[in-house]
Amino acid sequence: MNSDIGDDELVSLSKAAKLFFHGELTKSSLRTEARKGNLEIVRIANKDFVTRNAIRQMIERCKLPCPVSARTQPKVMSAKDSVRVRLVARTNGKR
Numbered sequence: 349m350n351s352d353i354g355d356d357e358l359v360s361l362s363k364a365a366k367l368f369f370h371g372e373l374t375k376s377s378l379r380t381e382a383r384k385g386n387l388e389i390v391r392i393a394n395k396d397f398v399t400r401n402a403i404r405q406m407i408e409r410c411k412l413p414c415p416v417s418a419r420t421q422p423k424v425m426s427a428k429d430s431v432r433v434r435l436v437a438r439t440n441g442k443r
Contacts, residue, residue, distance in 0.1 A: 358390055358397035368403050381406055 353359060359367065361375035378398065381387040387406040390397045425433070 353400055355400045358392075358399060361389075361396050361398060364398050364403060368400070381410070386410055 353367065361378045365371065365373045365375050365378060375396075378387055379389075379396070382389045382396075386409040387398065388402045390399075
């Protein structure tokens with residue numbers, strides 16, 4: 349994000365879209381996020397503004413949880429397997 353703009357400095361939606369999202373989002377996109385409750389907008393004289401902090405908070409609110417793949421999910425152990433593991437541990441411990 350552009351460093352010459354303070355964290356709480358008001359920036360118009362069109363300027364914010366250009367500065368913070370390099371034109372990937374539009375002011376309409378930012379208004380949509382405001383309607384969804386993800387972006388705090390300041391309205392002065394019927395003009396909409398945001399701050400760098402508000403954009404940061406929107407990004408945090410819009411993050412999707414990482415999907416857990418089958419490889420990273422812990423394997424559920426059956427009771428039978430659990431007993432086997434404990435027996436093997438006991439047997440190995442007695443040696």
